[in-house]
Amino acid sequence: MYNIGYFSLRRPQNNYYKILDIDQQCSLELIEELCLDDLAILDVLIIEESVELNFTNICESLLEIRKKSNIYVLILSDKEQTVFTSQMVYLKLGADGVFSEDADVLDLIVKNILKRIRKETVEKKDQGSSFEMIPKKSCVLINKNQEINLTRQEFLALTILYKKRNETVTYEDIYQGVWGKGPEELQKNRVCNLVSHVRKKFSDVKNSPVQVKTIRSIGYILDTDSYEKEFQY
Template sequence: MYTIGIFRDSSQPVLDYTKKFVRLGHEVTLLQVGEVDSELTNMDAFIIEESAVTDLACICKNILELRMRSNKLIWVLLIDNDEEAKTKKKIYLQLDADGVSVYEEEFVLQFSNILKRIENKEYPTHSQTTSSTAPLLELLPENLSVLREGKVEISLTKLEFKVLELLIDKHDKALTYEEIYQHIWSNESAEKKEYRVSNIMFHLRGKIEEDPTTPKFIKTVRTIGYKLALDQQVNRLGMNKA
């Protein structure tokens, strides 16, 4: 059914859940933590296992590299559910991981169900693709907000509004991390530019997407950055030149 790549430290024992994936008909490929290469294009989803020897920086690097190369489902499995785990979860989600959890018995079924939903959304029915008269997104600069599909007005921060304005101006064109960073922060220097861009995209998706785990608007473009995918005309109320 699906090919799932699992990043696991070689010293880590094989957990029972991988066998359950196989019994459900999935193909499981074990990958070495920290090694992300072009062969990963054949995977449908990724799981990154935390271990006693994989540190926070290593997993963060894995997430960033995977997200640059793929828009596939990325999940992190934690060892413990403690106070430190809460901080790690927030960091991993900010880096664009789709989910973070401590392994439980129900995890295999939950993960399989998410994969099925993603597949169904990638191939919508005719009724789902029929366009409505309302534009998908309307920027409302006087309110510092965006109107989604003519129904829901969503408040944005100044930075979120600024980056969404750029995405709308260049909609359906892939923008690099560098282009987005320069538009928001100009010549301000920073070591972790991709992290800062991923972080603001994470928060923006959380506001404008109905389901941030399978974004409809803000798409990750492998090895490049992001683009805004729109099928209908984009309106920018109050921004037309006289």
């Protein structure tokens, strides 16, 4: 499962968005306000140019993105807005590609990128990766040499995800496991914030075995299929 962010202020969405939305290989998240701290959970970011999200806005976003992330960024250009010079500026600022609203072409580009990501994941697997949960200290030992400290609630959330690794864990499951309250009392924003904090603590770890994928509107998956890892208590 790949996470694709689709940054757009236009309504309704174009045909390419609709294609992505039904792709079973992808978890698609429509983004109306770009949060740079959330880039670590994405594999690809698509920015849709429009009157509402214009050349100046996109240039500013690219500058900020490249300060914090090497994520693949594609610009879906608006034929009425983009000229050749603006395409060149996008590329110079770090965009990986600028494309017109041709759904088939952009679909192939994204699939090629995902193949590269898959290859990189396999290479990480070959290198090996491990993590050890240490309940007494509420921390995780990564690759036998790097200790990541977690709060008690963060440690509980990660433990819940691991016990159902490679399976979907709902917001309700995490909320009940961490806060001990039933689904009728669910506060989804608390779960999202907690998982976001866990992700941030592992986002800068090279070859981190902790990969939490978002399952839109349902919850999360701790993906361990892509890694050779040892998990110990």
